[in-house]
Amino acid sequence: MSKEVRVRFAPSPTGDLHVGNIRTALFDWAYARHTGGKFIFRIEDTDRERVTDQYIQGAIDTMKWLGLDWDEGPEVGGPHGPYLQSQRLDIYAKWAQTFLDQKDAYYCFCTPEELEALREEQKKANQAPGYNGKCRNLTLEQQTEFKNQGRSAVIRMRMPEGETKFVDVIRGEVSFDHKFVPDFVLVRADGSPLYTLAVAVDDVLMKVTHVLRGEDLLSSTPRQIRVYQAMGVQEEDYPVFAHLPFVMGKDNAKLSKRNGEVSVSWYRAQGYLPESICNYLALLGWSPGDDKENISMQELVNLFTVDRVHASPARFDPKKLDALNADKIRALSSEEFLERSWNYIVEQNLIENNQGNKEIIASLLPIIQERIVTLNEIPAMANFLFVEQVEIEEESKEMMSKVETKEILQAALNQIKPLNTWDKENLENVLRGELIENRGLKPRIAFAPIRIAVTGSHISPPLFESMVLLGKDRCISRISKSL
RNA sequence: GGCCCCGUCGUCUAGUGGCCUAGGACUCUGGCUUCUCAAGCCAGCUACGCGGGUUCGAAUCCCGUCGGGGCUACCA
Numbered sequence: 330m331s332k333e334v335r336v337r338f339a340p341s342p343t344g345d346l347h348v349g350n351i352r353t354a355l356f357d358w359a360y361a362r363h364t365g366g367k368f369i370f371r372i373e374d375t376d377r378e379r380v381t382d383q384y385i386q387g388a389i390d391t392m393k394w395l396g397l398d399w400d401e402g403p404e405v406g407g408p409h410g411p412y413l414q415s416q417r418l419d420i421y422a423k424w425a426q427t428f429l430d431q432k433d434a435y436y437c438f439c440t441p442e443e444l445e446a447l448r449e450e451q452k453k454a455n456q457a458p459g460y461n462g463k464c465r466n467l468t469l470e471q472q473t474e475f476k477n478q479g480r481s482a483v484i485r486m487r488m489p490e491g492e493t494k495f496v497d498v499i500r501g502e503v504s505f506d507h508k509f510v511p512d513f514v515l516v517r518a519d520g521s522p523l524y525t526l527a528v529a530v531d532d533v534l535m536k537v538t539h540v541l542r543g544e545d546l547l548s549s550t551p552r553q554i555r556v557y558q559a560m561g562v563q564e565e566d567y568p569v570f571a572h573l574p575f576v577m578g579k580d581n582a583k584l585s586k587r588n589g590e591v592s593v594s595w596y597r598a599q600g601y602l603p604e605s606i607c608n609y610l611a612l613l614g615w616s617p618g619d620d621k622e623n624i625s626m627q628e629l630v631n632l633f634t635v636d637r638v639h640a641s642p643a644r645f646d647p648k649k650l651d652a653l654n655a656d657k658i659r660a661l662s663s664e665e666f667l668e669r670s671w672n673y674i675v676e677q678n679l680i681e682n683n684q685g686n687k688e689i690i691a692s693l694l695p696i697i698q699e700r701i702v703t704l705n706e707i708p709a710m711a712n713f714l715f716v717e718q719v720e721i722e723e724e725s726k727e728m729m730s731k732v733e734t735k736e737i738l739q740a741a742l743n744q745i746k747p748l749n750t751w752d753k754e755n756l757e758n759v760l761r762g763e764l765i766e767n768r769g770l771k772p773r774i775a776f777a778p779i780r781i782a783v784t785g786s787h788i789s790p791p792l793f794e795s796m797v798l799l800g801k802d803r804c805i806s807r808i809s810k811s812l
Numbered sequence: 813g814g815c816c817c818c819g820u821c822g823u824c825u826a827g828u829g830g831c832c833u834a835g836g837a838c839u840c841u842g843g844c845u846u847c848u849c850a851a852g853c854c855a856g857c858u859a860c861g862c863g864g865g866u867u868c869g870a871a872u873c874c875c876g877u878c879g880g881g882g883c884u885a886c887c888a
Contacts (some may be wrong), residue, residue, distance in 0.1 A: 700850040
């Protein structure tokens with residue numbers, strides 16, 4: 330029996346979680362669930378200048394909303410916590426000291442300005458940039474002298490000669506010559522840890538077995554492995570690495586706000602279903618292998634394996650997300666569609682939250698379910714039911730003023746006024762009978778004026794159903810007003 | 813510049829040497845249906861970056877090339 334799979338998602342919340350982050354989180358989660366392992370959610374907030382509590386809370390909310398539940402992490406705790414790196418500073422300090430004692434790391438007194446100058450020089454000389462090891466072998470006396478000069482020190486990891494080779498399950502064997510992996514900083518001059526230290530220490534301490542993360546971290550893997558070595562971890566205990574391809578915006582450009590919408594909370598506010606976002610994102614860099622693309626979260630868990638993840642980057646295409654979301658909305662049961670819609674409307678504050686309004690929406694939902702793409706379209710479609718009179722849209726005003734139009738409206742009025750039972754069948758019978766059969770009008774010609782008079786727009790849910798929902802009085806009133 | 817990764821329709825992908833005259837989905841175009849809008853149905857457009865090998869045979873393997881991306885921080 331092999332050991333339990335433990336996967337972590339470890340974002341650094343320097344902003345709203347975007348679709349790229351979430352694609353990674355989704356794969357992490359799906360892999361953990363697929364294997365029956367544990368999903369760990371860790372917040373990498375070692376850079377307190379950029380990470381804020383608000384973003385951390387936002388990340389937690391987004392994960393919950395998407396249904397990516399975690400076994401260990403914020404709010405739920407776990408045996409290897411805390412799961413916020415800012416609460417683990419003593420752990421990193423202890424390991425940094427150990428590395429210093431072992432001579433794996435050393436104090437470096439070079440100032441940022443000196444390092445900048447060094448980089449300039451290297452660039453000019455066309456050399457590989459990187460720390461030149463100036464402070465590698467400082468004597469105690471030299472260190473004291475630097476301190477007396479008022480210099481502060483960072484802790485730097487010593488990178489031995491040689492190379493680091495490892496197998497990335499998505500990319501195969503990857504190797505880095507240490508000539509291109511300079512000594513790197515573990516601890517800032519102010520004593521705070523850097524990602525390079527924290528990520529490796531935590532992955533070891535939290536017993537992470539599989540690191541599935543963005544491809545941008547591929548070239549930092551040798552540094553992470555270097556820390557494992559200093560921690561005394563055996564090679565067979567290194568986690569399995571899998572570097573996921575990027576999710577990109579249009580034109581091959583990196584995903585960013587300028588390049589289409591990226592934040593998951595934006596998609597939430599637009600009325601996308603969380604499972605649509607997950608489903609769509611799952612298709613970026615992974616596929617179920619057959620022709621079925623619309624899958625549930627459970628199917629994703631069942632089908633997800635890392636060997637079906639491929640190595641090339643994917644473009645985020647909002648059009649396909651739309652199509653998937655529309656499909657998923659159509660597939661909702663009427664009860665569920667109502668519950669989701671109403672929750673969304675209330676959450677976004679689009680319509681006042683009371684029982685009467687909810688009932689109006691509930692009555693409308695069945696006739697608009699197959700014609701909306703996102704939940705935020707509901708209020709506009711429902712508008713005609715919430716007002717006493719409608720405003721006729723600009724583009725239809727000319728048509729509505731024509732004599733022929735007035736004639737149709739008058740004829741329709743004559744037919745519906747005497748109706749005792751106000752239902753779809755009766756409305757359709759009398760209106761078709763008079764306008765189509767008696768007058769020989771084409772349906773589209775005959776019904777357009779009524780539609781516009783009643784809903785204000787030439788585009789609406791099905792006419793007779795809409796009239797039923799509106800009620801006889803308001804229909805008569807609106808048609809009369811258009812005469 | 814150096815190091816690393818990547819390269820199938822416009823986009824997401826299937827494809828692991830013969831089943832590929834390259835399949836599906838989204839988009840787009842045309843048509844059918846139709847009370848509008850949708851939905852549904854049918855049809856069409858469009859791809860293995862390029863050049864060399866290896867092989868009886870290559871989208872699939874190798875080399876080169878070109879193109880894209882990442883890293884090169886006291887960010888992650």
